[in-house]
Amino acid sequence: MARIDYEDDDTDDLNDDAPPAWRRRAVTAVLALVGLGLGFLIPYTLYLNHQVSEKFGALTWQVPTRVYARPLQITPGVAMNAATLKTELDAAGYREGDGVKPGTYASEGGRWTISSRGYRDVDGAVAPGRVQLSLSGGRVSRLRDGDGERALKVARMDPARIATLYGQRQEERRLVRIDEVPQLLTDTLQAVEDKDFAHHHGIDLSGIVRAAMVNMRAGEARQGASTLTQQLARSGLLGIGREQTYTRKFNEILYAMLIEARYGKGPILEAYLNQVYLGQRGAQAIHGVAAGAEFWFGRRLDDLETEQVALLVGIIRGPSHYDPRRNPERALARRDFVLGKMLESGLIDQAAHDRAAKRPLGVTETPGSIAANRFPAYVDLVRRQLARDYPTGELQGAGLSVMTAMAPSAQAYAEGSTVRTIKDLSTGKRPPLQAGLVVTDVHSGEVVAAVGSRDPVEHGFNRVVEAHRPVGSLLKPFVYLLAFGNPAQYSLASWVDDSPVTITLENGQRWSPGNSDGRSHGTVRMIDALARSYNQATVRIGEAVGARALADLVHVLAGVRATPNPSLTLGSMDQSPYAMAQLYQFLASGGEIQPLRAVRGVIDEQGRVVNRYDNAPRPAQEGDAIAARLVTLALQHAVTSGTGRQLVSDGLGRLNAAGKTGTSNDGRDSWFAGWTGDHLAVVWVGNDQNEQTGLYGATGAMRVWSGIFSRLPSKPLEVGDAGLEWQWVAQSNSTDADCPDARRFAFVAGYAPPYQPCPTYDPNQTFVDENGNLVDATGAPVQQERRGWREFFGFGRDEEAAPPADTAPPAPAPAPAPAPPVEESP
Secondary structure, eight states: OOOOOHHHHHHHHHHHHSOOHHHHHHHHHHHHHHHHHHHHHHHHHHHHHHHHHHHTTTOOOOOOEEEEOOOEEEOTTOBOOHHHHHHHHHHTTOEESOSOSTTEEEEETTEEEEEEOOEEETTEEEOOEEEEEEEETTEEEEEEETTSOSBOSOEEEOOOEEEEEOOSSOEEEOOOOGGGSOHHHHHHHHHHHOTTTTTOSSOOHHHHHHHHHHHHHHTSOOSOOOOHHHHHIIIIITSOOOOOOHHHHHHHHHHHHHHHHHSOHHHHHHHHHHHOEEEEETTEEEESHHHHHHHHHSSOGGGOOHHHHHHHHHHTTOTTTTOTTTOHHHHHHHHHHHHHHHHHTTSSOHHHHHHHHTSOOOOOSSOSSOOSOSOHHHHHHHHHHHTTTSOTTSSTTSOOEEEEOOOHHHHHHHHHHHHHHHHHHOOTTOOOOEEEEEEEETTTOBEEEEEOSSSTTOOSOOHHHHOOEEOGGGGHHHHHHHHHTOTTTOOTTOEEEESOOOEEOTTSOEEOOOOTTSOOOEEEEHHHHHHTTOHHHHHHHHHHHOHHHHHHHHHHHHSOOOOOOGGGGGTOSEEOHHHHHHHHHHHHTTSOBOOOBSEEEEEOTTSOEEEEOOOOOBOOOHHHHHHHHHHHHHHHHHHHHSTTTHHHHTTOGGGTOEEEEEEOGGGOEEEEEEEOSSEEEEEEEEOTTOOOOOOOTTTTHHHHHHHHHTTSOOOOOOOOOTTEEEEEEOTTSOOOTTSTTOEEEEEETTOSOOOOOOOOOOTTOEEEOTTSOEEETTSOBOOOOOOHHHHHTTTTSOGGGOGGGGBOOOOOOSTTSOOOOOOOOO
16 A cells, blocks of 8 residues: 655645745845844834933033123213213124114214113113103203103113123033024024924925935025024034034934924924024134124114015035135125015015115124133133132023123223223333223222233233232322321311431431432422422421321221331332222222222123122211312312313313322333212333333323223312311411402311411512412412523422422331332432
8 A cells, every 4th residue: 555645745735826035035034124123223212312301301401601891871961972972882793774773872962762672780670661751961951761751760771791601612602592582593493404404304305306406406505405403413412423424414314303293393493493504713613693693793683674584595405615704706606595485485475575685794804703702801800700600610601691890992092092092102112011901980889890911812911909019109099098087187288398207217327318309399388299299398297197097997897918118108019900999999989997898790691680789888987078179170280280280281181180109219100090970090111020111100000090091981070168167278277359369279187287377478478389389469370480401401390390209119028128218209
């Protein structure tokens, strides 16, 4: 019986219906690859999803800390002129226009219309507004609302940004919310970069096809295929590089789809608007449309015109390629392309398109954003003031707003005068000159300007606070201040001996300072001794009040220490312009102790005030205020008839300024401290290597001061009469106003001399009037005949006619070192 092989039969039947072996292997391979792919893709997608959740969900940028000037405050009667007002507005980014749109101004004659932008200050939010003002006689004569119907007491303009403190990354960015961005900009962005943004899910296949066709027809890359979400993913925000590889593109697509799956269109568009790269300035990258608007146009987003919106969106495709400053023709073509897209999409009509297309690019000549610290000396003061609250490095990249007291106009005038004066003085064999100065508000102690170098933008050594140089006669007024604290013994009319004087020091050595004109002036009034800076007279007063009292006064008023040597009365201490400004602030404020400050407050990213630096000066004590007024009157006399009288020749007599020159020995350091009704400025000019400059206070530093105040609007200085009474006093001590040589002096109330009649004078008798001129019994000037070669060449005149007289002798070394030599005549 034959055997039946069922297995073979079955096998043959099955093989008849089964696919070939190669197909089975292919299917197996495909399934294996799919399995492997899913095994990789699913975990990888989950990993990327976690990355999106971490980085995008908790999205943060390193936002730089911005430093602002003080807001411009305008009140009726405040000192102001057209040039200064324009300087202030230009610094804050205002532009000439219709005065209706925020951030614009219009002027005609002396009438101005200004439309301010809202801002947040240490006193709270300030709403935008529109005002009308008139300028007349160097003042604001009229201030009304925008319609001219209601008189205003005050108007405030948003402040200028003066510096930026970056973090580890040099990124300029100003965060904005989606509702703060003009609708025209967001619509144009989508029309040009991602037409289907509102509908796709991260990638746009139809857009890829459409872009390919457009680029083929144009023969160049005119339209991109990446969605806004893809661009955001590869912007560096999520760690995707920009290299052109399949891996990067794969990651970009996955990231875009995951972002779209997790977040709405609003947050995605807002993140894009804050992250997009729009330019470069050195090491500083410009990110975000708000920073881009400021960088290219010097404007805020809501100030952009149609053509500027088009250019800003157009630059996104390639900020370097379409750089309007370097490649204006390329940028113009790109802008016009975007304008065409705006017209095509119905965002603008034909008239608006044609009008915008005819306009220039509208970019600023230099970048509008502040890439670095433009005012190094001032910002250094800011950092020093904040140091106690913000450790080193904590301010940078913290997104704070530091509100300072800088006045852009005062800073501009201080810088301009410094540069011009140093250039004019840098002649002949004179060594290289440097300068440092501080300008303050006499009412508040706020520092409104600071210059730390002959080149105001030079970083490094800040001479405002770091240059400690002999102050010379700049310290003399405080010797007299102490003396006037004893009104029973001293007054402006008191006689003081300006003859040779010798002081025995603690170490037994003798010190005999002289006047720098080489002369003694006999018995002189105290007001003249200070106004003409007589050394010998001042030393005698200093001996009476005591060097220890002077050193203590300097410490109380300025917080600095001085060695109580006798020569301290003639300025034998080294100090900075800032320290001397702090000292003189006491006199300029009328006897108040006002700590100087550069910062008014700090505001965080949410607009909350986190630190406020209110200046609360101690009210002036009555005795201090009276003594300060007497010194001020003497220093006003110094400007009209003493060592500072060149200011009157410069046309600044209208300010009634008070001021004091100072010169260190051998003309190495030139100083001037002077103030008006609004401002105090202390200026130093000298050489970093302490070489002789040949300059005196009146020929160096005072020229810088004069250059500032010839432009800076400031009220005239008015000295109040509180606590004072006035009396006429003649050389004979008669108090009869009819005496030919009688002068009117201020006394502490209750200490004026009683009435004494005027004696009978010989008609041929001559007198010296308050200006040092020889007059007859009727007060008429007497022509003097010059005698001797010394007078012929001017050597015999008193210090009033020669600036060198305020020179201070060299400081004596602390005991038991040898005593200082007699001051040398120049």
